[in-house]
Amino acid sequence: MAIHDLQHEDETLQKLFRELPSINEVLLIPACRSLLDKHPHGAVLRAAREALAALRTETSAGLHSESSLKKSIALLPEEIANRLAAGAQYSLRPVVNATGVILHTNLGRAPLSAGALRHVVEVAQDYCNLEFDLETGLRSRRDSHVESLVLRALGAANAPAADADRHGVIIVNNCAAATMLALNSLAEKSEVIVSRGELVEIGGGFRIPEILEKSGAILKEVGTTNRTRLADYESAIGPGTGLLLRVHRSNFSIEGFTERPSLKELVELSKRAGIPLFEDQGTGLLSSLERFGISGEPSLLQSFESGVGLIATSGDKLLGGPQCGILVGRIDLIDRIRKNPLLRALRVDKLTYAALEATLLEHLSEETSSIPVERMLGVRPEDLMRRCREITGRITSSQLVFDVVPVSSLVGGGTAPKATLQSCAISLRHASLPAADVLASLRRLEPPIIGRVSDDAVLLDLRTIPPEFDEELASLLSSL
Numbered sequence: 001m002a003i004h005d006l007q008h009e010d011e012t013l014q015k016l017f018r019e020l021p022s023i024n025e026v027l028l029i030p031a032c033r034s035l036l037d038k039h040p041h042g043a044v045l046r047a048a049r050e051a052l053a054a055l056r057t058e059t060s061a062g063l064h065s066e067s068s069l070k071k072s073i074a075l076l077p078e079e080i081a082n083r084l085a086a087g088a089q090y091s092l093r094p095v096v097n098a099t100g101v102i103l104h105t106n107l108g109r110a111p112l113s114a115g116a117l118r119h120v121v122e123v124a125q126d127y128c129n130l131e132f133d134l135e136t137g138l139r140s141r142r143d144s145h146v147e148s149l150v151l152r153a154l155g156a157a158n159a160p161a162a163d164a165d166r167h168g169v170i171i172v173n174n175c176a177a178a179t180m181l182a183l184n185s186l187a188e189k190s191e192v193i194v195s196r197g198e199l200v201e202i203g204g205g206f207r208i209p210e211i212l213e214k215s216g217a218i219l220k221e222v223g224t225t226n227r228t229r230l231a232d233y234e235s236a237i238g239p240g241t242g243l244l245l246r247v248h249r250s251n252f253s254i255e256g257f258t259e260r261p262s263l264k265e266l267v268e269l270s271k272r273a274g275i276p277l278f279e280d281q282g283t284g285l286l287s288s289l290e291r292f293g294i295s296g297e298p299s300l301l302q303s304f305e306s307g308v309g310l311i312a313t314s315g316d317k318l319l320g321g322p323q324c325g326i327l328v329g330r331i332d333l334i335d336r337i338r339k340n341p342l343l344r345a346l347r348v349d350k351l352t353y354a355a356l357e358a359t360l361l362e363h364l365s366e367e368t369s370s371i372p373v374e375r376m377l378g379v380r381p382e383d384l385m386r387r388c389r390e391i392t393g394r395i396t397s398s399q400l401v402f403d404v405v406p407v408s409s410l411v412g413g414g415t416a417p418k419a420t421l422q423s424c425a426i427s428l429r430h431a432s433l434p435a436a437d438v439l440a441s442l443r444r445l446e447p448p449i450i451g452r453v454s455d456d457a458v459l460l461d462l463r464t465i466p467p468e469f470d471e472e473l474a475s476l477l478s479s480l
Helices: 003-019 023-028 030-038 041-060 066-074 076-087 114-124 144-153 175-187 208-215 230-236 263-273 300-306 331-338 342-346 350-365 372-378 381-394 435-443 467-478
Strands: 101-103 167-172 191-195 218-222 241-247 277-282 310-314 325-330 400-412 415-430 452-454 457-461
Touching: 003 041, 003 066, 023 030, 023 041, 030 041, 030 076, 041 066, 041 076, 066 076, 101 372, 114 350, 144 167, 144 325, 144 350, 167 175, 167 331, 167 342, 167 350, 175 191, 175 208, 175 241, 175 277, 175 310, 175 325, 175 331, 175 342, 191 208, 191 230, 208 218, 218 230, 230 263, 241 263, 263 277, 263 300, 277 300, 300 310, 325 331, 381 400, 381 415, 381 467, 400 457, 415 435, 435 452, 435 457
Parallel strands: 101 400, 191 218, 191 241, 241 277, 277 310
Antiparallel strands: 167 325, 310 325, 400 415, 415 457, 452 457
């Protein structure tokens, strides 16, 4: 480019910069002055500076002519108002899960039931008896609000009193915390025997070997990735052994030439050796998933009935409750954990107890269809097909092509890694936009819709969308 061309370009740019108003001039615009009547001065000032800075950046990049810059300057009050509105929005927002993954970790896992939400509001809006015994007027344990419910759900409350009193429950903020707390309380500076095939990593970089190290326990691996025998555990037990550990293979499966001791065999070994068996069960599944056509997923009830000394599980997975970690086991082990100062750092608040208490009561009532996870697991593919057809029949769009297609849903959340559920989805294709752009457009809706892409089409799996949202979904899709 010639020197005189560069000079001309620089002069043009400088001229455009001179057209930009100062921050004070912007604030004196009548529309901006009215914003000062509705919003704090600091918020308006910050939004105005951001809008001006964006305009300067666009000008520097050569994106403006003299006429387009004048139009943008005239629109500054509107841009500032938009920035103020965006700044007042919540960052944490409800979304529509159309992925077909029931326990979607990135989307908050299990939705709470209406009963759980009501109880949370009741407890949140005023004081409550979180650590207060209404009978004696003395301080009490916060776990008492759910301990008997957990034990009832596992059948311990129906056992003879002497047997039922041998178990206890602790609630912490998630299952990883429960595992960490149990290992630190029961096996600090002691060996923990675990199969190499169970040294798992789950989402967020949670690795069993690293958790063991942080807890102060000493990892002692036995067996191989695919084959671990009971004899491997037996030969590894020594004076320094503090715990036997069983870990749920939450997000993968090992098939083929494999071997693994049964839980019953490990329980018997634990009793013979006088060393506690701790199981990171993880899923929160109270009873079998076979009623939904899913087999092979171990349940919390099976672990408890087999006599495992201590079990850690999640509240926000197949239990269908709030995020929390549940430790249930022998009272002597629970008492040792209660004495650990870390418990106070990992405990949960009144809102979690409220949601968990309500969820457990719904399980005990055996009317579990009120729990969203249970409803989503149990919905029939033919009902989903009917809903898909009804929704697409209501959509009016000249840009989108709709189809109804069979798909497979997932349980998700580190549970039932091999299981799929027959489902049905609405397939979207745009006349000119690629699927990724359609997906982005769905995320910009209110509420945002989160789908997935397959074969360059966007799929909206209705298994994870409540039926009461169908009419609004049709309306939102028509607006694209």
